Amino acid sequence: NFIFIRRTVLKQRALNHMNKDHLDIVIEFCKKFSGVAEPTNVKMTDINEDGMEITCDQAKTFVPFLSKAGGDGFRESIIELYMSIKGDTNSSSVQGGMMKFINSFKTVVISSILDGQAVSSYSPFIKENDEFYICISSVADHYHSIKQNPDKISLLFIQDEKDAKSLFARVRVSFEAKAEFMSDSARDEFISKFESAFANESALAFIKEMKDFYIVKLTPTKGRYVKGFGAAYDTVGLQVVDSGRVNNPHTKK
Numbered sequence: 001n002f003i004f005i006r007r008t009v010l011k012q013r014a015l016n017h018m019n020k021d022h023l024d025i026v027i028e029f030c031k032k033f034s035g036v037a038e039p040t041n042v043k044m045t046d047i048n049e050d051g052m053e054i055t056c057d058q059a060k061t062f063v064p065f066l067s068k069a070g071g072d073g074f075r076e077s078i079i080e081l082y083m084s085i086k087g088d089t090n091s092s093s094v095q096g097g098m099m100k101f102i103n104s105f106k107t108v109v110i111s112s113i114l115d116g117q118a119v120s121s122y123s124p125f126i127k128e129n130d131e132f133y134i135c136i137s138s139v140a141d142h143y144h145s146i147k148q149n150p151d152k153i154s155l156l157f158i159q160d161e162k163d164a165k166s167l168f169a170r171v172r173v174s175f176e177a178k179a180e181f182m183s184d185s186a187r188d189e190f191i192s193k194f195e196s197a198f199a200n201e202s203a204l205a206f207i208k209e210m211k212d213f214y215i216v217k218l219t220p221t222k223g224r225y226v227k228g229f230g231a232a233y234d235t236v237g238l239q240v241v242d243s244g245r246v247n248n249p250h251t252k253k
Contacts, residue, residue: 011047014074018044025082030054032085033229034061047074064229066165080165084228094233095240098225102157102173102238106198108132109156110218114145125218126190126197130238132218133182133190139212146216150179153218166228175223175235182215190215 018026023042029052030039039056046053051064066084069077105125112119121142123134132155136143146153159171182190195204207213223235233240 010073014047014078015044018047018078025078026054028082028085029063030056030059030061032231033063034059052078064166064169066169066228085231091240094225097227098173098233098235098240099238101159101171101225103127105157108134109158110134110142110146111154111156112142112145113149113152114141115148119145124194124198124201126193130220132177132220133193134216134218135191135194135207135213136216137210137212138214143214146179147181150181153177153179155218155220155223169226169228171227173223173225173235175220175238177218177220180217180219182217187213187215 026044027039027042030036030042034054034056036056036058039058042054042056044052045055045060049065049069051062054061054063063081065077066080067077107122108125110121110123112121119141121140123136123142125132125134127133136146138144153176155175155177157173161167161170164170191204191208194201195208198204220235220237222237225233225235225240227233235241
């Protein structure tokens with residue numbers, strides 16, 4: 001079978017090339033995805049359209065590609081994956097990447113609890129310093145759930161499906177947060193800030209005149225920034241902690 005023979009040749013060529021000419025990259029993959037800080041006798045032992053198998057004295061790890069490798073070989077998929085993890089040990093780079101990701105959003109997904117039941121919702125927000133401000137109505141369930149359990153809030157920023165390399169590894173940031181309802185005297189100030197941030201939103205003219213809309217401050221306490229498989233970072237508030245890198249917490253069956 002010609003196709004089988006061709007795939008076998010491409011596979012062996014890739015293994016030989018990576019182990020001989022790019023062993024440093026193979027070692028980086030091993031450290032990143034196996035969680036072994038100082039692996040020994042590292043070698044790429046298998047590769048297919050979905051990813052690579054990398055072994056060392058301490059572990060055997062499957063490293064998934066961000067997208068399936070095409071019929072022309074594995075080069076592009078390997079480069080794509082390597083570029084996605086390059087610089088991950090630089091906390092300032094990770095911090096900057098996380099904030100750029102958050103700042104690309106205008107709305108946030110909110111999870112809260114009302115009478116023991118989970119409530120899922122969303123809201124447009126504005127960010128000041130390390131806090132988020134939302135404008136919500138007392139007509140909505142999430143007003144009552146946040147009011148009832150202000151210290152049991154979760155926030156989620158997640159990559160659009162159409163932009164994700166893998167639907168199982170969408171870039172995302174989630175935070176545990178505490179809520180505080182702002183005073184009536186602060187309401188007009190923040191409504192004006194919403195009008196500046198969302199200048200084309202005619203709904204704000206309506207909201208401004210309604211008594212049932214409230215400004216809520218959401219303060220993140222801790223969180224996790226996930227860039228993809230094996231690329232997760234813990235945070236305190238909106239700050240990535242230096243020791244927060246989580247090396248592939250998944251376990252093989």
